[in-house]
Amino acid sequence: MSTVTQLSYDEAVARFEPVIGLETHVELGTNTKMFCGCPTEFGAEPNTQVCPVCLGLPGALPVANRAAIEATIRIGLALNCSIAPWGRFARKNYFYPDMPKNFQISQYDEPLCVDGYLDVDVDGELVRIGIERVHLEEDTGKSLHVGGSTGRIHGATESLVDYNRAGIPLVEIVTKPVPGTGARAPQIAKAYVTELRDVIRSLGVSDVRMEQGSMRCDVNTSLNRPGAEWGTRTETKNVNSLRSVERAVRSEIIRQSGVLESGGTITQETRHFHETTGDTTSGRSKETATDYRYFPEPDLVPLAPAAEWIAELKAALPELPRVRRQRQQADWGFSDLDMQSVLNAGAWELIEATVAAGTTAAAARKWWLGELARHANETDTELDALGVSPQAVAELQGLVDAGKINDKLARVVLEGVIAGEGTPAEVVTARGLEVVSDEGALTKAVDEAIAANPDIAAKVRDGKVAAAGALVGAVMKATGGKADAKTVRELVIARLS
Amino acid sequence: MTDVTKLTAAELGRKLAAKELSAVEVATAHLDRIDAVEGKVHAFLHVDRDGALKAAKDVDDARAKGETTGPLAGVPIAVKDVITTKGVPTTAGSKILEGWRPPYDATIMTRMREAGLVMLGKTNMDEFAMGSSTEYSAYGPTYNPWDTTRIPGGSGGGSAAAVAAYEAPLAIGTDTGGSIRQPAAVTGTVGAKPTYGGTSRYGLVAFSSSLDTPGPCARTVEDAALLHAIIGGHDPRDSTSIPQPVPDVVAAARLGATGDLSGVRLGLVKEFAGDGAEPGVAAAYRESVDALVKLGAEVVEVSCPSFKFALPAYYLIAPSECSSNLARFDGVRFGLRSGDDGKHSLEEVMQLTREEGFGAEVKRRIILGTYALSAGYYDAYYGQAQKVRTLISRDFAQAFEKADVLVAPTTPFVAFPLGSRTSDPYQMYLADLYTIPSNLYGGPAISVPAGLSEGLPVGLQIMAPTMADDRMYRVAAALESALPPLTPPAL
Ligand SMILES: [Zn+2]
Numbered sequence: 008m009s010t011v012t013q014l015s016y017d018e019a020v021a022r023f024e025p026v027i028g029l030e031t032h033v034e035l036g037t038n039t040k041m042f043c044g045c046p047t048e049f050g051a052e053p054n055t056q057v058c059p060v061c062l063g064l065p066g067a068l069p070v071a072n073r074a075a076i077e078a079t080i081r082i083g084l085a086l087n088c089s090i091a092p093w094g095r096f097a098r099k100n101y102f103y104p105d106m107p108k109n110f111q112i113s114q115y116d117e118p119l120c121v122d123g124y125l126d127v128d129v130d131g132e133l134v135r136i137g138i139e140r141v142h143l144e145e146d147t148g149k150s151l152h153v154g155g156s157t158g159r160i161h162g163a164t165e166s167l168v169d170y171n172r173a174g175i176p177l178v179e180i181v182t183k184p185v186p187g188t189g190a191r192a193p194q195i196a197k198a199y200v201t202e203l204r205d206v207i208r209s210l211g212v213s214d215v216r217m218e219q220g221s222m223r224c225d226v227n228t229s230l231n232r233p234g235a236e237w238g239t240r241t242e243t244k245n246v247n248s249l250r251s252v253e254r255a256v257r258s259e260i261i262r263q264s265g266v267l268e269s270g271g272t273i274t275q276e277t278r279h280f281h282e283t284t285g286d287t288t289s290g291r292s293k294e295t296a297t298d299y300r301y302f303p304e305p306d307l308v309p310l311a312p313a314a315e316w317i318a319e320l321k322a323a324l325p326e327l328p329r330v331r332r333q334r335q336q337a338d339w340g341f342s343d344l345d346m347q348s349v350l351n352a353g354a355w356e357l358i359e360a361t362v363a364a365g366t367t368a369a370a371a372r373k374w375w376l377g378e379l380a381r382h383a384n385e386t387d388t389e390l391d392a393l394g395v396s397p398q399a400v401a402e403l404q405g406l407v408d409a410g411k412i413n414d415k416l417a418r419v420v421l422e423g424v425i426a427g428e429g430t431p432a433e434v435v436t437a438r439g440l441e442v443v444s445d446e447g448a449l450t451k452a453v454d455e456a457i458a459a460n461p462d463i464a465a466k467v468r469d470g471k472v473a474a475a476g477a478l479v480g481a482v483m484k485a486t487g488g489k490a491d492a493k494t495v496r497e498l499v500i501a502r503l504s
Numbered sequence: 505m506t507d508v509t510k511l512t513a514a515e516l517g518r519k520l521a522a523k524e525l526s527a528v529e530v531a532t533a534h535l536d537r538i539d540a541v542e543g544k545v546h547a548f549l550h551v552d553r554d555g556a557l558k559a560a561k562d563v564d565d566a567r568a569k570g571e572t573t574g575p576l577a578g579v580p581i582a583v584k585d586v587i588t589t590k591g592v593p594t595t596a597g598s599k600i601l602e603g604w605r606p607p608y609d610a611t612i613m614t615r616m617r618e619a620g621l622v623m624l625g626k627t628n629m630d631e632f633a634m635g636s637s638t639e640y641s642a643y644g645p646t647y648n649p650w651d652t653t654r655i656p657g658g659s660g661g662g663s664a665a666a667v668a669a670y671e672a673p674l675a676i677g678t679d680t681g682g683s684i685r686q687p688a689a690v691t692g693t694v695g696a697k698p699t700y701g702g703t704s705r706y707g708l709v710a711f712s713s714s715l716d717t718p719g720p721c722a723r724t725v726e727d728a729a730l731l732h733a734i735i736g737g738h739d740p741r742d743s744t745s746i747p748q749p750v751p752d753v754v755a756a757a758r759l760g761a762t763g764d765l766s767g768v769r770l771g772l773v774k775e776f777a778g779d780g781a782e783p784g785v786a787a788a789y790r791e792s793v794d795a796l797v798k799l800g801a802e803v804v805e806v807s808c809p810s811f812k813f814a815l816p817a818y819y820l821i822a823p824s825e826c827s828s829n830l831a832r833f834d835g836v837r838f839g840l841r842s843g844d845d846g847k848h849s850l851e852e853v854m855q856l857t858r859e860e861g862f863g864a865e866v867k868r869r870i871i872l873g874t875y876a877l878s879a880g881y882y883d884a885y886y887g888q889a890q891k892v893r894t895l896i897s898r899d900f901a902q903a904f905e906k907a908d909v910l911v912a913p914t915t916p917f918v919a920f921p922l923g924s925r926t927s928d929p930y931q932m933y934l935a936d937l938y939t940i941p942s943n944l945y946g947g948p949a950i951s952v953p954a955g956l957s958e959g960l961p962v963g964l965q966i967m968a969p970t971m972a973d974d975r976m977y978r979v980a981a982a983l984e985s986a987l988p989p990l991t992p993p994a995l
Contacts, residue, residue, distance in 0.1 A: 059608050063832045065601065065709040066588040066610060070743050098828050100877070104850055109831035166850050168836070195649035302886060305713035307743045307824055 016257060019230075019264035020190040026237050027192050027256055028227035029205060030341035031180045034146060034220070036213045041145045041176040042069030042112065047218065051168035061174035063107030068306050071096070073144060078118070078212035082178055083120025083141045084321050085206050090120055093311045094302040096143075101297055105148040105168050113144035113179075113300040120312065126329060127202045128350070131197055136199050137183030148173035177214075184227075184237070192228075193256040200224055200252050205328040206357075217248050224252055226280075228259040239273040243287050245280045255280045259287055278368050307488065331361060335359065339368035343499060352380055353390050360397035363503070370404045371397075378421055380398050399424050403431040412490060416440050440460040442489045446498075449482070449490060453498045456481040465502045475499050508533035513579045513727040516673060523567070526696040527560035527578030531622050534580045540623065541995045546646050547656075549585050549627035549665035550593050556580065559622045566620070573873040574726025574731055574902075577620025582672035584663050585626035586633055587718065588707040589613055596709045597629040597659075599642040600861025601839045610707020611742065612676065612718050612735040621735045624672055627662030631863045632830065633683055633711045635659050636935035639926050640865045647922070648691060650960055650992045653912045654919040657687030657935075663721045664691040668992055674731050675721040680712050681818055682939025684719050685951035687932070689914035689963025694728045694980065694991040695721045699970045700946035701746040703732075704739030710829040712822035713744075715943045724950060725981040727758035732973070746970060756974035760981030766800030768979060774807045776938050781916040784957025789859050789913045792954040792964045795986045796911075796979065804906050808899035810892065814940045815933060817892035820876050820885050821944070826866075827873030833861060868929065893944045899944045904969045909979050912938045914951040914963035938965060948973040952980040953990045961990055 014022070040047055043060035059067035080090055094117035100110040114489050120141035127134045148170040180203065188195045204215045204222060215222040224247075229240035241263070246255045259279075263273055275289035326334075332355065336346045339362070349355050354375040361371035375390060379400070403420060406412045412420060412435060423434030435441055456478050457464045466474040475496060482495045508530055510517070519525045535553055542548060565579040585588065586596045588606035590613075595601040606992070609617070630640040631981040638646045638661030649669040656665040663675035664687030677684035679697035688695025696719045703718045710716060720731035736750035772793065781789070797803055835841035835857030843856035862870070876885035903910055915935050925931040942949040947970045954964035964983060968976040 023750065059606075060838060064588075064606065064608070064838065065594070065596070065604075065832070066606070066707040067608075068706050068742050070741060100828050100831060102834065102851075102854060104834070104836050104854075106836065107832065109834060298879045300828070300879075300882075301872065302824060302828070302877055302882070305744075306710075387809050 011265045011271070014261065014264045014268055016261055019260050020192075022232070023230035023260070023264050023267065024186070024233055025192040025195055025256070025260050026184050026186045026190060026229045026231070026240070027182045027188060028240070029053055029182045029199060029252075030225040030227070030242075031200065032223045033082075033178045033180065033207055033213050033215060034222070035075050035176040035178060036211075036221075037072055037074045039072060039074075040174040041075055042174055045174065049221075051171055053167075053171060056171040057173070061107065062170055063109075069304075071307055071310070071410055072176060076310060076312065076384070078176075079119050079141060079143045079178050080317060081210050081212060081320055081324065082180070082207060082316070083123065084324055085210055085327060086120070086123040086125050086138045086141060086180070087102045088120035088123030088141055090312060090317050091117060091310075092116075092314065093309055095309045096307045097301045098304050100300040103147070104166060105150040105170075105173070107170060107173050111144060111147065111309070112304055114142035118142035119312075125199065125202060125206070126328065127195065127198045129191065129198045130339070131347055134195055134198070136185055136195075138241070139181045139183045141178060141180050144177050144179060146172050146175040146177045162453070186237070192260065193253040196226060196256045197249055197253040198239050201249055202328065204249075209325050209328050209331070211325075222297065223247065225249060225254050226252060226259070228256055228263065229273070230260065230263045238267070239275050241273065241276055241278050241287075243278045244290065247282065251280060252280060254285045255287065259283055262287065267285065313504070321422050339357060339372075341368065341372070345372065348376060352376055354380070357390055357397055361400045364398045364401035364409065367400040370471065371400065374400045374404065374421075378418055382425060393425060394427065395421070395424055400429055406431055406435065410491060411435065411441055413442055415488060422439050438488065442491050449486075449495065449498055450502075452482045452485050452490070453502055454472055456485065457502060458497075464503055467499070474499065475503075507670075508924055509537045509673075511673065512724050513576055513673040513722060513730060514724070516579045516706070517575045517577070517730070518585065520563075520567070521573070521575075527563040527567075527620075527622060528557060530578060531556045531560035531580055531624070534624055534672055537669075541649075541669050541671060543817075544981055544995050545649055545665050545669045545671070546644060546728045547627055547669060547671055548582065549595060549597070549628050549641075549643055549662070550675060552592050552623060555592060556622050556624050559617070563620045563622065570912055572660075574619045574734070576674075576734060579621055579674060580624045580672050581616060581621045581731075582624050582627045582663055582666040582675040583613070584629055584660050584675070584677050586678055586709045586711075587613055587676055588709065589623065589626065592623075592626065594626065594709070595643070596633070597631040597641040597643065598833075598861065598863070598866070600833045600857065601643075601709075601838060604647050604839045606707075608707065611704035611739045613707060615735050616676075621674070621734070623741055627660070627666055627675060628880060631657035631866050632709070632826065633659040633678055633716075634826070634865050634869055636682070636686055636932050637920075637922075637925065638662060638687075639922065640863055642863055645922060648919045649995060650692065650919065652995075654921050654960070655690070656847045657690040657915075657919065658984065659683040660673075660687045660695075660721065661971060664688055664693055664695065667691070667693045667721050667723055669995060673723065674727060675716060676731075676735070677721045678708055678715070678716055678718045679939075679943065680715045680822060681943050682936035684721060684948060685963065685965060686915045686935055688721060688815050688951040690919040690961060692719060692961030692992060694725050694950065694952050694984075695725055696728050696950040696973075697718065697948060697978070698732060698736060698750075698973055699746065699948045700943070701744050701975060702750055702948070703736050704742045704745050706739055706741040710825075711745050712825040713829060713857065714825060715818075715822060716929055717943070725977060725984050726754070726757045726761065728950070729753040729977050733796040736949045746819035746971065751974035753974050755979040757981040761985050763799050763982055763985045765796060765979065765982050768801045768909070769907045770801045770803050771806040771910040772803060772905070773811065773910050773912045774805050775809065775811050776912035780934070780937060781913050782918065782957065785913050785915075785917060785962050788955040788962035789964060790956055792983055792987070793911060796983055799982050799986060801979070806903035806906055806910065808903055808941070809897070810895040810899045811941050813892045814896055814944055815937055817896070817944060818936075818940045819872070820889035821893065823869040823873030824886050825873065827870045827877065830862075830866070833858065835861075839979060865929070869902060875971075896941055897945045900941070900947060900967075900969070909969040909975050910978075912967070914938060914965040918957050918960035918962060936938045942967050946970050948976055950976045950980045952983055953987065954983065956990065
């Protein structure tokens with residue numbers, strides 16, 4: 008085997024131009040499966056959500072789910088696609104045990120939605136990603152290979168299949184090739200998937216959770232020398248988080264540049280992304296040789312969504328995320344930079360919900376980008392997985408605003424909330440963190456401090472107001488930090504004037 | 505006492521309604537007949553004696569309670585083994601489904617049970633309905649009751665033979681390229697292929713989805729119509745089912761039986777006017793047309809030039825669809841599983857199962873279809889065949905501007921001797937030469953007895969426009985009224 012030159016990422020993108028493309032699968036959150044009446048709930052016992060249709064029993068026939076077609080059209084409209092007035096499902100034929108019929112009902116040359124685009128914010132700059140097609144298909148079951156050394160189908164002593172997922176509606180969104188990204192290819196890929204996720208979530212048609220597999224991404228990458236034709240692309244599968252999208256593109260750019268720089272050629276193949284190492288490895292190259300023998304699905308009548316229906320769906324589309332963000336940025340009075348950092352931190356929808364719960368945008372931002380972001384970083388957790396709800400943050404700020412706790416105490420309360428001790432109010436009570444606002448008790452503490460520090464008290468009496476700080480400190484110490492420093496200062500000066 | 509098994513379904517229905525006969529008596533008489541003649545006919549793959557007697561008793565009980573029952577309540581029926589029957593073995597004539605008991609009933613099965621029909625058992629057929637003689641059944645051939653050295657037609661030879669041999673007054677068949685009509689013709693019975701989408705395919709083990717059509721087999725046109733009315737009509741479980749009521753085929757059959765066809769225009773298909781047919785078949789065809797003319801029908805000649813491409817187009821479309829439909833038979837979830845001994849990989853188990861489970865004709869068609877759908881060949885084969893289909897539909901549309909129904913022989917030859925065509929697939933395929941156009945078009949067609957040739961039955965085929973199934977019943981019943989009934993020799 009010839010030696011492969013290893014380029015750094017910066018060297019790679021200096022010598023080669025990447026072209027990327029993304030194929031995203033989204034499981035729709037319909038109540039029933041694509042072609043039968045079985046429920047789609049996640050996490051049921053294996054093979055409890057099945058029927059003759061989704062098990063592919065002899066004689067069973069599919070009937071298309073109108074809600075899934077509607078959801079697909081709405082996604083297409085939100086992505087500025089044209090909706091086909093007529094189209095057929097197609098059979099994609101290949102043998103695999105998790106596919107009950109040994110063919111998948113999909114769409115081939117007559118997709119439901121074509122030729123759209125999605126505008127994506129990348130560091131304040133708008134990048135338009137072309138959408139090739141959006142089509143509808145059915146998901147497969149899940150194989151589990153037991154025994155053997157690899158856990159793969161070869162060498163397993165037993166293979167188990169769960170068909171609960173078989174037949175769940177799956178929307179595939181395919182971008183046009185995206186050239187001209189330069190070094191920003193990984194970042195743009197991530198920004199696109201993030202924006203797509205937000206768009207689909209805003210439509211309410213899927214929970215788009217990459218970690219649960221309801222949103223899955225395949226990333227196509229190729230490299231070419233500047234001015235040369237586009238290179239051979241690879242398709243990286245198993246990219247299961249937003250961060251992985253970025254890492255997968257980056258790692259594939261580095262790998263391909265090494266091969267090309269050493270005079271090698273890129274094989275058109277499927278590669279698998281590994282979350283732990285951040286690398287990709289070659290998958291079944293056999294797959295590219297598979298002839299799927301597509302032909303129109305004869306068990307289903309063609310789809311012919313009426314123009315009036317499409318117009319109705321278009322008119323009823325919700326405000327899309329980018330528009331909503333612009334409006335909110337203005338409402339909230341955030342600078343572009345502020346907004347950018349909010350988005351990068353994944354805090355937008357959290358802030359939105361916190362504001363909705365009754366807090367000012369500035370306060371919401373302060374918490375999510377400050378204390379909470381720090382905590383998320385330290386524990387390598389996503390903000391929305393910290394276990395702190397926007398309602399809790401709003402409640403916490405409410406306690407500060409009411410003078411019940413000060414900022415320093417609020418941080419302690421937050422720790423309690425993160426630790427699962429309850430709502431902010433519950434944590435305050437349980438830990439006894441409420442500020443001392445009882446004037447009598449405070450006056451007593453002030454008097455004690457004056458009595459204990461006659462020299463300092465004398466200086467304050469002589470007009471050296473700055474000296475009051477030492478007395479305030481003494482009071483704060485005496486009250487365990489639970490007093491409001493401003494009030495204490497006022498009391499000290501009043502006492503000594 | 506009359507022999508109960510010789511009565512028509514309509515007569516049985518009337519006697520049952522009048523309580524002259526009980527459903528249990530009727531079922532028992534037919535089960536006894538099956539016991540007596542099955543050794544010579546082999547029409548059944550599975551006889552469900554207990555299920556039949558229980559269903560019959562249920563009908564009798566309902567009737568005793570005064571509950572309203574339909575015209576065929578308590579009438580026995582044989583069902584082609586390609587229709588799923590809950591808890592009752594369904595093999596589609598294939599070894600690969602040996603022992604499979606479906607967990608669900610086909611829609612037409614549900615409708616028949618609700619109408620009180622008593623299922624006697626499942627009938628023999630060419631494996632996965634691929635064949636014209638029932639010789640491709642994995643469970644041995646069925647013998648023609650007219651001459652047990654000859655084939656009963658196919659693929660639904662079991663259903664036709666059961667009806668011809670008085671084992672059942674009615675049967676269910678499925679017609680993809682002629683599998684109801686050609687067996688009806690060669691057994692001297694009536695077989696109707698309804699409009700595609702007029703009878704539900706839900707629970708029909710698919711051969712070729714865009715062609716498969718379940719339909720009735722009977723000894724009289726009226727009986728076929730009565731059964732058609734029960735199984736027909738929209739089914740939300742079958743997307744290709746037509747959301748319209750079935751035309752009143754029973755009324756049409758009764759109208760035809762009055763023997764008056766004045767004003768009816770018969771289109772004689774020029775291309776099928778005896779070309780390729782045996783002389784005796786051609787003669788019977790001409791005589792039956794003459795009989796219809798005597799009843800007042802007008803004759804017009806129509807030309808359907810694309811019909812000559814029907815056979816080749818069919819042998820691309822049907823195998824293509826079957827290559828995909830039969831992919832699910834892999835030993836993973838149901839039926840036969842071969843090589844599951846811990847020594848073979850999952851992929852090998854799937855291969856061995858299919859290798860062992862499918863017969864030669866099924867494999868031939870899977871290979872043919874796989875090839876026709878392959879990248880680079882799709883346009884030349886499958887795509888081209890679909891264009892032929894469009895042309896054939898156009899021929900039908902033009903012909904139906906001049907004629908109300910089209911007539912032709914059902915099949916070019918009478919029942920041939922067992923084994924005489926199995927070695928040459930093309931000779932076998934020719935049996936469906938005249939029946940295939942209606943499948944490609946989707947319109948209804950019926951085969952009705954049209955006399956004998958050399959002592960063996962010949963059928964006349966009557967084709968009608970889609971959703972005009974009533975027209976063919978009227979003409980068929982008229983011919984039936986004009987010709988002497990055919991009775992097979994005693995077995
Ligand atoms: Zn299901």
